Amino acid sequence: MMNMTTAPPILERLSALGDETRARILALLERSELTVTELASVLQAPQPGVSRHLKTLAAEGWVEARAQGRNRHYRLAPDLDEPARALWRIVRKEIGGSGIYAADAERARGVLERRRLRSAEFFAQAAERWDEVREQLFGPSANLLPMLGLLQEDWVVADLGVGTGALAETLAPFAARVIGVDRSEQMLAAARHRLGQTANVEIRRGDLERLPVADEELDVAVLALVLHYVVDPPAVLAEVRRALKPRGRLVLMDMRTHDRGPWYAEEMGHVWPGFEADQVRGWLVEAGFAHARVVPLPPSRDATGPLLFLASAVKP
Numbered sequence: 001m002m003n004m005t006t007a008p009p010i011l012e013r014l015s016a017l018g019d020e021t022r023a024r025i026l027a028l029l030e031r032s033e034l035t036v037t038e039l040a041s042v043l044q045a046p047q048p049g050v051s052r053h054l055k056t057l058a059a060e061g062w063v064e065a066r067a068q069g070r071n072r073h074y075r076l077a078p079d080l081d082e083p084a085r086a087l088w089r090i091v092r093k094e095i096g097g098s099g100i101y102a103a104d105a106e107r108a109r110g111v112l113e114r115r116r117l118r119s120a121e122f123f124a125q126a127a128e129r130w131d132e133v134r135e136q137l138f139g140p141s142a143n144l145l146p147m148l149g150l151l152q153e154d155w156v157v158a159d160l161g162v163g164t165g166a167l168a169e170t171l172a173p174f175a176a177r178v179i180g181v182d183r184s185e186q187m188l189a190a191a192r193h194r195l196g197q198t199a200n201v202e203i204r205r206g207d208l209e210r211l212p213v214a215d216e217e218l219d220v221a222v223l224a225l226v227l228h229y230v231v232d233p234p235a236v237l238a239e240v241r242r243a244l245k246p247r248g249r250l251v252l253m254d255m256r257t258h259d260r261g262p263w264y265a266e267e268m269g270h271v272w273p274g275f276e277a278d279q280v281r282g283w284l285v286e287a288g289f290a291h292a293r294v295v296p297l298p299p300s301r302d303a304t305g306p307l308l309f310l311a312s313a314v315k316p
């Protein structure tokens with residue numbers, strides 16, 4: 001990386017801009033990353049000359065490069081300071097109307113199109129193994145993580161039955177505040193250990209039957225793998241409704257009815273052997289929720305436990 005740790009003062013950056021080829025290079029690199037070969041093809045200039053111009057631009061902090069395979073990809077330095085940006089805006093405005101820059105931009109589109117075709121070729125061959133590659137590169141939850149963007153940054157989200165706080169930790173960067181509630185002091189100790197440094201997570205000890213949450217404090221309430229421990233689910237759902245703002249959402253994930261035998265429930269301390277979709281939908285309606293929906297979740301490849309469902313509903 002030709003990353004300038006301290007940007008040269010503006011007077012020492014002027015000379016690079018006083019050359020038409022370098023201005024053309026900057027105009028191109030402002031829009032896309034290009035290699036020397038690609039730049040030479042777009043500028044219709046010999047490669048050694050283009051390399052020399054890039055060296056000058058890099059020395060004055062205008063561009064930087066990153067290595068990819070055997071190539072170096074150049075781009076306009078993303079951390080240009082404001083005086084340099086202002087200067088570049090003036091130069092770009094001056095040159096913007098000239099036909100040569102429009103022709104450069106047109107040829108650059110051709111170069112990028114060739115690159116697009118190369119990535120299309122990659123996916124044409126990779127379709128069969130893409131799921132595996134994706135999981136190897138980015139982990140098993142990467143296909144669900146984009147959904148966190150559906151949370152609004154000013155929302156208060158409660159993770160009810162927070163357990164050791166893994167979900168609360170994942171939610172925290174996407175919400176204004178996360179409130180974790182649990183009745184088990186041991187689970188809460190683990191959650192506090194995990195979340196001690198996370199400023200916008202608050203842990204509260206309490207029961208789901210009498211939530212330590214004010215009326216209409218929450219935008220979202222999450223109940224993940226906790227309802228099957230609850231003796232009176234309709235009463236808990238009514239209590240969750242109280243804590244939600246109007247238009248607030250409940251998200252509930254739990255086990256579908258399973259037949260693992262009594263030892264399983266006994267060992268795990270379960271009160272319910274999972275739930276039927278109609279049963280959960282009925283309870284949500286009874287608790288005063290609208291848009292009640294229960295969707296079975298697909299089996300997870302390496303999971304050994306019972307199948308899950310996801311229910312959601314809105315407080316009218």
Ligand SMILES: C[S@@+](CC[C@H](N)C(=O)[O-])C[C@H]1O[C@@H](n2cnc3c(N)ncnc32)[C@H](O)[C@@H]1O
Pocket residue numbers: 160161162163164165166167181182183184187206207208209223224225226229230
């Ligand atoms: C199976 S753990 C799930 C934890 C977490 N939600 C997760 O998905 O990993 C269930 C948690 O709910 C808590 N819990 C069960 N019943 C509860 C109740 N009535 N009130 C408060 N917490 C409860 C337990 O202490 C436990 O930490």
